[in-house]
Each structure stands twice: as C-alpha cells, then as structure tokens.
Amino acid sequence: MANYRRRRWRETMTVRVDLNGLLAAAVGAGGLAAEEVTGLEPELARVRDELAGRRAAGALAFAELPHRHDDVRRVLDVAAGVGADVDTLVVLGIGGSALGTRALLGALGDAAGGRRVIVADSIDPDAFGALLARIDPQRTLFNVISKSGETAETMAQFLVVRDRLLRELGAVDYKQHLVVTTDAEKGVLRQIVNDEGFRDLVVPSGVGGRFSALTAVGLFPAAIAGIDVEELLAGAAHMDERARAAAPLADPALALAGMLFLLASAHAKPIVVFMAYCERLAATADWFCQLWAESLGKAQDLAGRTVEWGQTPVRALGAADQHSQLQLYVAGPRDKVVLFARVEDHGVVVDLPTTYQDLEGVGYLGGHSLGELLNAEHQATELALAKCGRPSATFVLPAVNAFTLGQLLYLLETATVAVGALAGIDPFGQPGVEEGKRLAYGLMGRPGFEASRVEVEAWLARKDARFIL
Structure with missing residues (x-):
C-alpha cells in the first residue's frame, strides 16, 4: 500500500x-x-x-483538480506509451505552462527511474538554439503546452521544433515525438491536433495557466520525470x-x-x-x-x-x-x-x-x-x-x-x-497581460492587429533621443 x-x-x-x-x-x-x-x-x-x-456550481475548477482521477489515468497512460528509446522530454511552454512544472521538478525531479525533463520557456535565440543543438531528436519527446494555442512564444518554438523533426525524422515518424497539451475543444492547437493526429492531453475548462500545475500541464512532465503524481x-x-x-x-x-x-x-x-x-x-x-x-x-x-x-x-x-x-x-x-x-x-x-x-x-x-x-x-x-x-x-x-x-x-x-x-477582484483574469500580447501581435504582423502595430510605432516615434544615452 x-x-x-x-x-x-x-x-x-x-x-x-x-x-x-x-x-x-x-x-x-x-x-x-x-x-x-x-x-x-x-x-x-x-x-x-x-x-x-x-465550487458547487462548477465555477471554481481548480479546486476540483485533486479529485479528477480520470485525468490522472489519462496522463499516466500517455506517459506509459512513451517509447523506451526516448530519454528526454522538452516542455515547450511559458508562464503558467512552465512555472508549475519547474516547481514540481525542482522539488521532486530526482526520482529514481525518471527521465530527463527540460523546461524550455525562453525564446532567446541563443538559449533556445543551444538547447536544440545539444539534444538528439531521435531520443527526445516535445510537450507543446498552450491552452489557447495562441501563445506566440510557445507556438514559435513549436514551429521551429516541428520543422526540425520533419526534416530529420520524416513526415510519419516525427509525430511520435510530439505530445500537445491544450483545450479540449477550441483553439489553434486543438485544430492542429485534429488535423495532424498528435497525441494530446487536455487542460480542463476553467483552469488558467497559473492554476494548472495539478493538471496534465504539470502532471505529464512530472510523470515522465518519475514523480508519483497520484501522491x-x-x-x-x-x-x-x-x-x-x-x-x-x-x-x-x-x-x-x-x-x-x-x-x-x-x-x-x-x-x-x-x-x-x-x-x-x-x-x-x-x-x-x-x-x-x-x-x-x-x-x-x-x-x-x-x-x-x-x-x-x-x-x-x-x-x-x-x-x-x-x-x-x-x-x-x-x-x-x-x-x-x-x-x-x-x-x-x-x-x-x-x-x-x-x-x-x-x-x-x-x-x-x-x-x-x-x-x-x-x-x-x-x-x-x-x-x-x-x-x-x-x-x-x-x-x-x-x-x-x-x-x-x-x-x-x-x-x-x-x-x-x-x-472584491477577479483572481482568474489577466487583462494587463493580454494588452502586451495584443501589441506584440501587431508588431509581428498578425492579421487583425494592424492598429496595434501603428500604436507601438507611434509610441517609439515619440521617444526623445536626448534621453537615449
């Protein structure tokens, strides 16, 4: 027992x-x-x-996570299906899709029999490029985590990784090196999963990133690292x-x-x-x-x-x-x-x-x-x-x-x-974060965000050169 x-x-x-x-x-x-x-x-x-x-009305989803046993079984099933030839998991996620996993690995990641797990939450080209240079795609599984599928940093990493896997492993085998954790029904990543047939795990409805450590977001990497997620x-x-x-x-x-x-x-x-x-x-x-x-x-x-x-x-x-x-x-x-x-x-x-x-x-x-x-x-x-x-x-x-x-x-x-x-405030929203995302979308040329680009360019133009030292 x-x-x-x-x-x-x-x-x-x-x-x-x-x-x-x-x-x-x-x-x-x-x-x-x-x-x-x-x-x-x-x-x-x-x-x-x-x-x-x-909670009784189903509007406090994070509170029920310790009791969602079916979710845990799904995580353990997917983890058990990872081939013996894989010795490294690379988590592609940022913010709540990374920090909870880091907390679990930092505290418990030395479990006997666990595999190496790397949390790649940086899009610094030097850091991410160095990571890709030192791993063997044949022996690496990538876990792409974004509930919305619109997290620019994570999706950028995914595009780079997918391209490399396709080139080095081929159009059939590369899919075995990706697991996607996203919303059950909607979002760009859900569409990609449905189109390409990647293995997937679900972020429960109503659970935001910073409350997701006890969902598949944190539990799957933890299970791969040998952590007892049921405990x-x-x-x-x-x-x-x-x-x-x-x-x-x-x-x-x-x-x-x-x-x-x-x-x-x-x-x-x-x-x-x-x-x-x-x-x-x-x-x-x-x-x-x-x-x-x-x-x-x-x-x-x-x-x-x-x-x-x-x-x-x-x-x-x-x-x-x-x-x-x-x-x-x-x-x-x-x-x-x-x-x-x-x-x-x-x-x-x-x-x-x-x-x-x-x-x-x-x-x-x-x-x-x-x-x-x-x-x-x-x-x-x-x-x-x-x-x-x-x-x-x-x-x-x-x-x-x-x-x-x-x-x-x-x-x-x-x-x-x-x-x-x-x-008397809403602890689940993050409108300040969303504003920064909107402006970044505009700068990167996302359709529908042209006004955001204009807004940023106007801000930059107003800067006084005398105070750029």
Whole structure:
C-alpha cells in the first residue's frame, strides 16, 4: 500500500502554517491585533460560503483538480506509451505552462527511474538554439503546452521544433515525438491536433495557466520525470479535506489569506516575500510569484471601480539571501510580509566535523549538521524580523515529497483565490497581460492587429533621443 493511503503517515506529513509572526503579540504594531483577527472571522465565513457556492456550481475548477482521477489515468497512460528509446522530454511552454512544472521538478525531479525533463520557456535565440543543438531528436519527446494555442512564444518554438523533426525524422515518424497539451475543444492547437493526429492531453475548462500545475500541464512532465503524481494529488486532496472540515480561522489557506489581506489593505504591506529555506523549493517560490502577481494585481474590482489592488511578490532563498536581501527586510521600509518555507527533515544528513575546537568562531559548529544550521538560520531570521516589528509566517513541511508539495501548492492557490474574494477582484483574469500580447501581435504582423502595430510605432516615434544615452 502506498504511504499516502495510510492515515497515520498522512498525519505525520501534514503541512502546517505558523501564523504567530503576523500577530502584534509577536511583532508589535507591525502585526495584527487580536481583535482584528477575531473581527475577521465573519468576513472569512462569507468568503468561504461564496467559494463553496461557486465550487458547487462548477465555477471554481481548480479546486476540483485533486479529485479528477480520470485525468490522472489519462496522463499516466500517455506517459506509459512513451517509447523506451526516448530519454528526454522538452516542455515547450511559458508562464503558467512552465512555472508549475519547474516547481514540481525542482522539488521532486530526482526520482529514481525518471527521465530527463527540460523546461524550455525562453525564446532567446541563443538559449533556445543551444538547447536544440545539444539534444538528439531521435531520443527526445516535445510537450507543446498552450491552452489557447495562441501563445506566440510557445507556438514559435513549436514551429521551429516541428520543422526540425520533419526534416530529420520524416513526415510519419516525427509525430511520435510530439505530445500537445491544450483545450479540449477550441483553439489553434486543438485544430492542429485534429488535423495532424498528435497525441494530446487536455487542460480542463476553467483552469488558467497559473492554476494548472495539478493538471496534465504539470502532471505529464512530472510523470515522465518519475514523480508519483497520484501522491501529489493525494496531498492536495488532503489539504482540501482539512480546510473543508475546519472553522474559518482554523482553515490554513483561509486564515493566511485573511491575515495577508488585512496586512496589505489596513497595514500598508504591499510586498510579500516568499523565502524558502530549502533549495528544492526555490522554483516553488518562482511559481508563487506568478500566482500571486497575476491573480491579485488588478486595476478594477468586480464592480468596475478603479482600485489598483495588489501585493508584489518577491522570491528569496534562505540562507543565501540573508546575505543579500535581509538587510532591506529588517531595516528598510516597513512594507513587507515574509512567508518562510521550512523543512523539518531535509532527507540527507551532512554532519559537520568536530574540527578546530580551539577556535570559538568555528568550533561550535562541530557535532551539528547542515540541516540543523539551515533551520537555525530560519528561526534566527524569523526572530530578527520580529524584533524589528516585521511580520512573517512559516509553512512547515515535515519533508519534501509529492504529498507535502501537493498540500503546499493547493494551499497557496486557495489562499490566492480567497484574497481575491476579500479584495472584491477577479483572481482568474489577466487583462494587463493580454494588452502586451495584443501589441506584440501587431508588431509581428498578425492579421487583425494592424492598429496595434501603428500604436507601438507611434509610441517609439515619440521617444526623445536626448534621453537615449
């Protein structure tokens, strides 16, 4: 029986959120007073009921992902069908079609028996050209990911890859080296799949890119890398079940969302730092930055009023960034909340030798381990912030495995949507991103976007040469 099916193991691997560092009792005036927290509960109950209603109506698709078992079986079937001659998967995607996969691979990608997975989310010609030059098309599978099929960067990569595969493998065999992940019914990529007969996987309706890590977008590359995707989803389901059984202030995602919302809206904390004390979670911090920024950075609320709401996410890595960013967080503007991620069991023990015992500046380290030192650095940093009135919270992972990572991703997604509900904004749209796409289409000559090209050219013509130095 898999470990995640055992209740006692699930309990030992439950991810916790320590919110003490957000409270005034810990950090003084920079934190939340007890009456603010208790006064938040009715609003959190409202948000909980609102989200539950949307979920019941099928309008909160990401929330159901841990329970879509047929989707997982399809992913595993396609992964099992990848020939033994393939030793590398190259993911062609960008934004939410890449960052979730990077998070999964960064945390879990060293699985025994897994194949090499490369996420190619750059259209820098030097970087992409170098990648293509060093891979063997005969031994490489390409996973093209775009729900709309209109992502210019991904489609450009696809055109280059398809052309090379056609030339080197022929018009029949090249199709075996492509898997397309896209919308089930519509879009340019769906049309191409239908016309050319590529193997395909589906992005569920209603799930946007930044919420797609637990769909085929992230699960297929993860499965190829040897990650237990069923355990990953079991972890997400565990967090979902915990939340639904708890009171609002005992729901990890809802309580975190409420406190971060209060700190942003009532305590002038417009920046949130995600600082993982574990290199395997560094890519999770990158994924979180897109999730938080793109979901919550909105010009208008749901009533159409201008609010320009948002909390700017920043990625940091402990302990390295104690020596590059921490000075700002401790002594700079009081405009930040720090979210730590701490791992209790790092999985590897590297002992520190008892050497130079006569040198007090070094000898004290002997007899400890690198994991002890890293976790001590986290606790010391948490207190250093608190002593200066700077709020923080900590995600505590018993270990880094598929089960705990699934919990963390689902918790952060749910918290993001809950903050959106508290702020009265739509966490699922991204109109600011769409504007940039429209202008780029015009510059590249896409039919129907001629006015966009004119707009960009007029902007460039208005630039003052005196200030181009």
